[in-house]
Amino acid sequence: MPEGGAIEVRAENVVCDDSALLRAGNYIQISVRDRGCGIPPEILPGIFDPYFTTKEEGSGLGLATAYAIVAKHQGHIGVESTPGVGTKVSIYLPASEQRPIETPAERATLHRGSGRILVMDDEELIRKLLKETLRRLGYEAVCARDGAEAVALYAGAKASGRGFEAVIVDLTVPGGMGGKETALRLKAIDPGVRIILSSGFSQDSTMSDFKKHGFADVLRKPWTPAQLSQVLRGGGSGRGVS
Secondary structure, three states, rough: OOOOOOOOEEEEEEEOOOOOEEEEEEHHHHHEEEOOOOOOOOOHHHHHOOOOOOOOOOOOOOHHHHHHHHOOOOOOOEEEOOOOOEEEEEEEEEOOOOOOOOOOOOOOOOOOOOEEEEEOOHHHHHHHHHHHHHHHOOOEEEOOOOOHHHHHHHHHHHHHHHOOOOOEEEEOOOOOHHHHHHHHHHHHHOOOOEEEEEEEOOHHHHOOHHHHHHHHHEEOOOHHHHHHHHHHHHHOOOOOOO
């Protein structure tokens, strides 16, 4: 749609009669309608053919693949288009007669505690979320934007006699000191510091070998308050925060 506009996506239950395209029965109809330039009538019959494309860099396999997937599910995909008005693609898939099995949700356990927690994360929203969640769990949180600030806060707190029971550090800080270097500097100040590594990069080897890098535990993003409280309590990976 070179001029912009609205795209309408709908899903509804429909009943279809027996035809050359579909067997009689209940179906889910998924339709996508645009307000674009439309498809010329001389091109429309061949859009699902393999390797058919009007784009210079297109492979011509996208719509052919979509057609094959829908057909293998005993469904049908069709297109209606008017040049200068827009295009509507409709997908019909057999509706299941079975209801999904409902499993009772496990009740999350929140472990309350106390003490001061130092939080280091470059994203302000996450710092605010952690600070508020920790407050509700009974902790007092102090936040830092990067590793350098976290190290300075930790050193100052230790010198004043109001240290931290644990430090939560983000693995990566663009343009700043990340979790691994921060952990090394904190260990130099206090070998007994308990550092929890937090990140959304679950495939990073540091997350799986966190103890090797001096971390007591990991907190994977996105986390829940129950998971946060479990990690602070110990989580099976190290000593907890009382």
